Amino acid sequence: xxxxxxxxLFAEAERQLVICNACRYCEGYCAVFPALELRxxxxxxxxxxxxxxxxxxxxxxxxxxxAPPHEFAIDPPAILSAVRSESYDRYLPKLPGGKTAIAASxxxxxxxxxxxxxxxxxVAGSPYRVIAYPALVTAxxxxxxxxxxxxxxxxxxxxRDTGGRFTFRGLVPAAVAAATLRNLRGGGADCAYPGDDxxxxxxxxxxxxxxxxxxxxxxxxxxxxxxDIAGDPPPYPLLSAPVLLGITGGAGLAVGSSALLVLKRKxxxxxxxAGSSAPDYxxxxxxxxxxxxxxxxxxxxxxAAFAPVLVIHLCAVMVSFAIFPYTKFVHAIYRxxxxxxxxxxxx
Amino acid sequence: MTDWDxxxxxxxxxxxxxxxxxxxxxxxxxxxxxxxSAMRGGNTRHTRNARCASPAxxxxxxxxxxxxxxxxxxxxxxxxxxxxxxPEWMTAHGVRWQxxxxxxxxxxxxxxxxxxxxxALVNTYHRVAxxxxxxxxxxxxxxxLSFDGPRCIAVVLADGTRxxxxxxxxxxxxxxxxxxxxxxxxxxxxxxxxxxxxxxxxGQVLAALFAHxxxxxxxxxxxxxxxxxxxxxxxxxxxxxxxxxxxxSIVVNSSGRRFYDEGEDLWPKRYAIWGRNVAGQPGQIAxxxxxxxxxxxxxxxxxxxxxxxxxxxxxxSLGLDASAVAATVAGYNAAVRPGTFDPSRxxxxxxxxxxxxxxxWALPLDTxxxxxxALRPGITFTYLGVRVDESARVxxxxxxxxxxxxxxxxxxxxxxxxxxxxxxxxxxxxxxGRIAGESAARAAVAR
Numbered sequence: 001x002x003x004x005x006x007x008x009l010f011a012e013a014e015r016q017l018v019i020c021n022a023c024r025y026c027e028g029y030c031a032v033f034p035a036l037e038l039r040x041x042x043x044x045x046x047x048x049x050x051x052x053x054x055x056x057x058x059x060x061x062x063x064x065x066x067a068p069p070h071e072f073a074i075d076p077p078a079i080l081s082a083v084r085s086e087s088y089d090r091y092l093p094k095l096p097g098g099k100t101a102i103a104a105s106x107x108x109x110x111x112x113x114x115x116x117x118x119x120x121x122x123v124a125g126s127p128y129r130v131i132a133y134p135a136l137v138t139a140x141x142x143x144x145x146x147x148x149x150x151x152x153x154x155x156x157x158x159x160r161d162t163g164g165r166f167t168f169r170g171l172v173p174a175a176v177a178a179a180t181l182r183n184l185r186g187g188g189a190d191c192a193y194p195g196d197d198x199x200x201x202x203x204x205x206x207x208x209x210x211x212x213x214x215x216x217x218x219x220x221x222x223x224x225x226x227x228d229i230a231g232d233p234p235p236y237p238l239l240s241a242p243v244l245l246g247i248t249g250g251a252g253l254a255v256g257s258s259a260l261l262v263l264k265r266k267x268x269x270x271x272x273x274a275g276s277s278a279p280d281y282x283x284x285x286x287x288x289x290x291x292x293x294x295x296x297x298x299x300x301x302x303x304a305a306f307a308p309v310l311v312i313h314l315c316a317v318m319v320s321f322a323i324f325p326y327t328k329f330v331h332a333i334y335r336x337x338x339x340x341x342x343x344x345x346x347x
Numbered sequence: 348m349t350d351w352d353x354x355x356x357x358x359x360x361x362x363x364x365x366x367x368x369x370x371x372x373x374x375x376x377x378x379x380x381x382x383x384s385a386m387r388g389g390n391t392r393h394t395r396n397a398r399c400a401s402p403a404x405x406x407x408x409x410x411x412x413x414x415x416x417x418x419x420x421x422x423x424x425x426x427x428x429x430x431x432x433x434p435e436w437m438t439a440h441g442v443r444w445q446x447x448x449x450x451x452x453x454x455x456x457x458x459x460x461x462x463x464x465x466x467a468l469v470n471t472y473h474r475v476a477x478x479x480x481x482x483x484x485x486x487x488x489x490x491x492l493s494f495d496g497p498r499c500i501a502v503v504l505a506d507g508t509r510x511x512x513x514x515x516x517x518x519x520x521x522x523x524x525x526x527x528x529x530x531x532x533x534x535x536x537x538x539x540x541x542x543x544x545x546x547x548x549x550g551q552v553l554a555a556l557f558a559h560x561x562x563x564x565x566x567x568x569x570x571x572x573x574x575x576x577x578x579x580x581x582x583x584x585x586x587x588x589x590x591x592x593x594x595x596s597i598v599v600n601s602s603g604r605r606f607y608d609e610g611e612d613l614w615p616k617r618y619a620i621w622g623r624n625v626a627g628q629p630g631q632i633a634x635x636x637x638x639x640x641x642x643x644x645x646x647x648x649x650x651x652x653x654x655x656x657x658x659x660x661x662x663x664s665l666g667l668d669a670s671a672v673a674a675t676v677a678g679y680n681a682a683v684r685p686g687t688f689d690p691s692r693x694x695x696x697x698x699x700x701x702x703x704x705x706x707x708w709a710l711p712l713d714t715x716x717x718x719x720x721a722l723r724p725g726i727t728f729t730y731l732g733v734r735v736d737e738s739a740r741v742x743x744x745x746x747x748x749x750x751x752x753x754x755x756x757x758x759x760x761x762x763x764x765x766x767x768x769x770x771x772x773x774x775x776x777x778x779x780g781r782i783a784g785e786s787a788a789r790a791a792v793a794r
Contacts, residue, residue, distance in 0.1 A: 022587040022649040025395055025464030028445030037449050040647050062470060063463035065392035065585055069385055072587070187462050189443050197474065 006044060009086060013047045013079045019072055026060040028187040031177070031342050032076070033060070038345065049162040051083035052331075052338040059186040062196050085279065088330055091154035091161070099326045106322035107315055110139050114311055125235035125301040130310050143321035150325035155333055164337060170344030177339050181206060194267035202263060205256045209287060212252025216294065219245035235301060246294065253291035257284045283328035290316050351377045352791035353784070354502050354512035356489045356552055358382070359389030360465070361755025361776035361783070362518035363472035367440060368784030369516070370479045373791050377510065378476065379487040379502070381519070381547045387485065388469035389520050390544040390728055390756065390772070393585035395448065395465060396458040397437070397777065398770030399430040404457045406431065412457070416619070416766025420564065423762045425737060429778040434459050436781065441471045453615050458770040465773075489519065491555045498749045513791035514750040516783045517741070518776075521729035521756040522550025523570060524582060529726075532567040539631035541575055543589075543725040546582035553732060553757055562734035562742045565760015569730030571767040572622025576650045577632060577721035590720055591645035593621055594708050595690070596637035597679055598722070600628040603662065603671030605679065610707035613693065619767040626724040633722045634665050636676070638714045644690050652718040661717040680711040728772065732760040739783035750790045754779035 006014050017036055020026065027033040032054050039046055058077045066072035095102060113135045121128035127136070158164075177183060181203045184191055190198035223242035226232045236242045261284045268277055293313035300306050324330070352373035355366040358380035370376040380387050400406035410427050413419050438444075443462040447455035454460075461468050476483065488505040492515065501509040522528045524546045529537035542548075557563065579588035594614050598621075600606050607624050611617055625633045636658075655661040662672035679701060686695035688710060696709045732753070734742045739752040755776040762775055 018647070019587050019649050021647050023464075023585075024448050024646070025467075025586070027448055028460075028462045034449070040643060059463060059467075063467035065388075065464070065466045066587070067385075070583065071580055187443065187445060189462055189467075196470070 006042075006047075009079070009083050010044050010047050013051070013083050014042050016074050016076060016079055017042060017047070017050070019066060019074055020060075020076065023066070026063060026076075029059045029063070029189070030055060030057060030183040030186070031339070032080070032183075034346070035342050043163075045162045047083055048087050048158070049164075049338055049341060051080040051087060052158075052162075052334040053183075053342055054080040054084065055181070055183040055335070056081060057184050057186050057191040057193065057202075059189055059192050059198075062192040084331075084334075087158065087334065088279070088328070089326075091157040092150060092325055093153075099323055102326065103319050103323050106143065106319050110143075110315055110318040111311070113139055114314065121233075123233070123235070125306065127234055127297075127310055127314075130307045131314065136314070139318055140321070143318050147321045147324050151330060151333055154325060154330070155337060158334060159337055159341075162338075162341065164341045165344040166340060167344040167347050169347040170340055170342075173343040173347070174336065174339035177343070178336050194263045202260070205260045205263070208252045208256030209260065212249045212254075212256055212291065213287070215245050215249025216253060216291070217249075219243075219249055243298065246298065250291040250295040250298075253287050254295065257287040257291065260284050261288070279328040286316075286320055286327070290320060349511045349513050351375045351510065351512040353377070353514050353516065353787045354379065354510055355516040355518060355784070355787075356502065357389060357518035357520060357755070357757075358387050358469070358473075358483070359391040359518060359520060359755060359776060360394070360468065360472070360773055361757075361780040362389075362516065363391075363469065363476060364436075364777050364780030365516040365518055365752075365754050365784035365787065366481045367472065367476055367479060368781045369514075369788040369791075370476070370481045372785065372788035374480070375482075376480075377482045377484065377512070379489055379504075379510070380483060380485050381488050382485065382545070384485050386545070387473070388466055389548065391465045391469055391776065393465055393544065393727075394468070394770075394773050395586070396454065396460040396770040397430075397433055397773040398458045398768060399433045399774055400427060401431060401434070409457070413768055413771070415616075416768050417764040420760060420762045420764060422735070422737065426762050426775060426778050429782070430774045433774060433777045436777065437461070437468075440475050442468060443471075453613065454769060489552050489555075492517075492552070492559060492751070494559050496749075497743055497746055499751045512750075514752065514787035516739075516752045516754060516780075516787045517552050517556065517733070517757055518754045518780060518783070519552040519757055520544070520548040520550075521570070521732065521759070522553055523548055523726045523729045525549040528554075529729075533626070536626060536631050539723060540572075540626070541577075541579050541584065541588075541723045541725045542582045543573070543575060543579075543584050543727045544582070548728070548756075550729075556733050556741060556751075556753075560743045561748075562744060563731060563760070564734040564758065565730040565732055566764060567731050569760060569763065569765055570622075571619060571727040571730075571763070571772065572626065572724050573618055573727070574621035574625050574633070574635075574722040575725030576648060577723040578650045579723070579725065584725065587649045588725060589618070590635060590648050590722060591618070592635045592637055592641075592648070592718075592720065593617075595641040595644050595710075596635040597676070597705065597712065598624075598633050598635050599667070599672060599675055600633050601630050601667070603667050603675050605675060605703060605705075606633075608703045608706050610697070610705045610709055612707075615769060619769070621722075622724040622726065623765075625722050631724055634667060634719055635722055636661065636672070636712065636717065636719045638712045638717050640710060640714045642718060648720060650720070652720045654716050654718055656715050656717070658712065658717055661719050665719045665721060676712050679705070679709075680713060683709045683711045727767075728756045728759065730756075730760040730763050730765075732756070732758045734758075735761055735779075737782075738786040739779055740786060750787070752783040752787050752790075754783035 066074040119129040184203040193202045352375040353369040355378045366378045445462045491503040493501040575588040653664045659669040662669040682698040682701035741748045741751045
C-alpha cells in the first residue's frame with residue numbers, strides 16, 4: 001500500500017486484478033487466480049509472473065460479468081497478454097537493427113558458408129554433397145550457443161525480477177502442468193478459443209506442435225548418433241530412426257501449426273482485446289516453413305531440387321536458432337519458469 | 348395461429364431453466380432477453396452457488412436455516428423439498444462444479460459452486476437452449492401482457508410487437524432497479540441505495556401483472572441486500588463491491604456512533620442483514636473502521652480503504668466528526684474483554700457493558716495504521732412479487748390465470764420474507780424455473 005504506484009500496463013493490470021481478487025469466481029479455471037489470491041498487493045514482478053502463468057485460455061473473460069461493456073472493463077487475457085508480450089522483450093538486450101538484422105545476418109553468413117564450403121561427399125542424397133560437414137557443424141553450434149546464451153541470460157533476469165521461487169517438490173507438478181497443458185483445460189471446461197464456445201482443439205493442436213517439435217529434435221539426435229557413434233553416414237533409409245522420427249515430427253509440426261494458424265485467424269476476428277498477435281503468426285509460420293522444407297528434403301532427396309531445398313531448410317534452421325530468443329518461442333521458457341514458481345510457492 | 352407454445356420473459360437462471368424445461372416437452376419456445384447478448388443473464392450473472400438439500404445437508408437443516416433468517420413464505424417448504432434435485436439437473440445440462448471458493452469454505456457443505464460463476468452458468472444454459480432449438484430474442488423489452496379474461500393472449504414488446512403464445516412464463520426479476528418504485532416504500536432513503544443487481548430489473552412485467560389484477564406475495568420492503576462500498580457504481584456492481592470487514596471492525600454511523608453488534612454471529616449468517624442495518628441509519632451510510640492487526644483477515648476489498656496513522660485523522664478523512672469517533676473508539680476499547688481470538692468460530696473476544704455489544708472478535712482498535720471504508724446498502728433483489736400456486740401459476744385475484752406462470756425473483760415473495768440465505772436465489776430460480784417451464788408446456792399442449 002505504500003509502494004510506488006504502478007504505471008502503464010502494470011497499472012491497468014493491477015486495476016483489473018484487484019477486482020478479480022475481490023471477486024474470485026474464476027479460481028477454478030487455472031493457476032493464475034489462486035496465485036493472485038496469495039497476494040494482497042501487487043508489484044511489477046508479481047504481475048509479470050501472473051502474466052506468464054496465464055495460458056490465454058480466455059475462460060475467465062467469457063465468464064466475467066464485469067467484461068466490457070461493463071464499466072469495470074475486466075479482460076484479464078488481454079491485459080495479461082499485453083504484459084506478457086512486453087516481458088518477452090524486457091529481459092533481452094536491445095540489439096541494433098532488431099530482429100530483422102539478426103535474421104538477415106545469420107542468413108547471409110550461413111548462405112556464404114554453404115556456398116563457399118561446398119560438399120565433398122559423392123553420395124547421392126547426402127547433405128554433405130551440398131554443404132561440408134565442418135561448415136554445417138560450425139554454423140549450427142554458433143547459432144545454438146548464441147540462442148541459448150541469450151535466453152539463459154533473459155531467463156535469469158526474469159527469474160530475479162519476478163522473485164522466482166524454486167523447490168524440487170514444485171518441479172514435478174510444474175512439469176506435469178506443462179506437459180499436459182493443464183492450464184488450457186479451463187478446470188475441465190476447455191478453452192474459449194477461437195470463439196466464445198469451449199473447445200479442446202487449441203490444447204490438442206498445441207500438443208501436436210510441441211510433440212512434433214520434440215520428435216524433430218529426436219530425429220536430429222538419432223542422426224547424430226547414427227553418424228558419429230554408429231559410424232553410419234547419411235542418407236538414411238525410410239525405415240530408420242532419423243527418417244521415421246523426422247517424418248512423424250515434421251508432419252505433426254506442419255499439421256499442428258497450420259491448424260493453429262487457422263484457429264488464430266478465427267480468434268482474431270472474434271476477439272476485441274488488446275495484445276499483439278503478430279508474434280504468434282510469426283512463430284507458427286516459422287514452424288510451418290521449418291517442417292515443410294524439412295519434409296521436402298526427404299521427398300526430393302533423389303532429385304535435382306534436393307540441393308536448393310536443403311540449403312533453404314538449413315538456412316531456415318539457422319535463422320530460427322539465431323532469432324528464437326526474440327520470438328514467441330520463449331513463451332515455453334517463461335511459462336515453465338512461472339509454473340515452477342507457482343508450484344513451488346504452493347508446495 | 349399462435350406463434351409460440353411457450354414464451355419466457357427474462358433470461359436469468361429461472362427463465363433459462365424454464366425455457367429448457369419447456370423445450371423438453373413442446374417444440375416452439377421463445378426466450379425474451381431484455382439485455383443485449385453481452386449483458387444477458389440478469390442478476391444470475393452475479394451468482395456463484397446454489398444452496399440445495401443433499402445427504403450432507405438434509406432438507407430439515409436447510410428448512411431450519413431458512414426459518415432462521417425470517418418467517419418462510421407459503422411455498423418455502425416445497426422449494427426446500429425440490430431443491431435436492433437441482434444439482435443433478437444442472438449437471439445434466441452442462442454445468443461444471445468447483446470446490447467452494449477461497450474465503451467461503453464454511454459454505455462447502457451447504458452450497459455447491461458452479462465453475463466460473465453465474466455468467467458461465469448463463470453461457471452454458473444458452474448453449475443448451477440453442478442446441479435444443481429454443482429461440483432467443485435479445486434487447487426484447489416486455490412492456491405489457493395482453494389478457495382476455497384469465498388468459499394471456501399476447502406479450503407486448505416496447506417496439507409495439509405483439510408476441511402470441513399458448514403459455515407465458517414471467518421470469519423477469521424484481522423491481523430493485525426502479526428507484527421510484529423503491530421510494531414508494533422507503534421514501535428518500537431509496538436515493539441512497541446502490542443496486543448490486545442489473546439495471547434492467549425495473550419491475551415492468553411485475554407492474555403489468557399487478558395492473559391486470561395479479562395477487563401479490565411478499566412484503567413491500569422485503570429485499571436481499573448487503574453492505575457494499577459506498578464508491579460502488581449505482582447499478583450492477585455485483586460481488587466485488589461487497590465488504591467483509593464488518594466482524595473484524597467497528598461500524599459507526601454518520602454521527603460516529605456504533606449501532607449494531609458487528610460480531611453477532613459468523614459472517615455468512617450475518618452478511619445479509621447489514622444492507623438493511625445501513626439502510627436504517629441516517630443518510631443510509633455507515634463506516635467500517637479497523638486497524639492493522641486484522642487488515643488481512645478478510646477478502647481484500649475492491650476499492651482501497653482510507654488509511655491513516657491515528658483514529659482522529661481516519662475519522663477526518665472519512666468526513667466524520669473526529670471527536671465523536673475518537674470517543675466511540677475509546678469507549679469500545681475500554682469495554683473489550685480479553686479472550687482467545689479465532690476468526691473461524693464464535694470466539695470468546697467480546698465487550699462488556701457496551702451498548703450495543705460486540706459479541707465476538709472484539710479486539711481493541713489500537714494498532715496503526717487505521718483503515719476505514721464507507722458503506723451503503725447494496726440491494727440485490729426485491730421480494731415483493733406475484734402470488735403463485737404450487738404449479739407456479741400466477742393468481743389473478745383468487746382465480747388462477749389459465750396460461751401465465753412465474754419463476755425466480757418475480758415470485759420470491761412466496762418463499763422469502765425479510766432475510767436471505769446465501770445461494771438460495773439460484774435454488775429458487777431453478778426449482779421454480781423448472782416447475783414453471785413444465786407447467787407452461789402442459790398448458791400449451793392442453794389448449
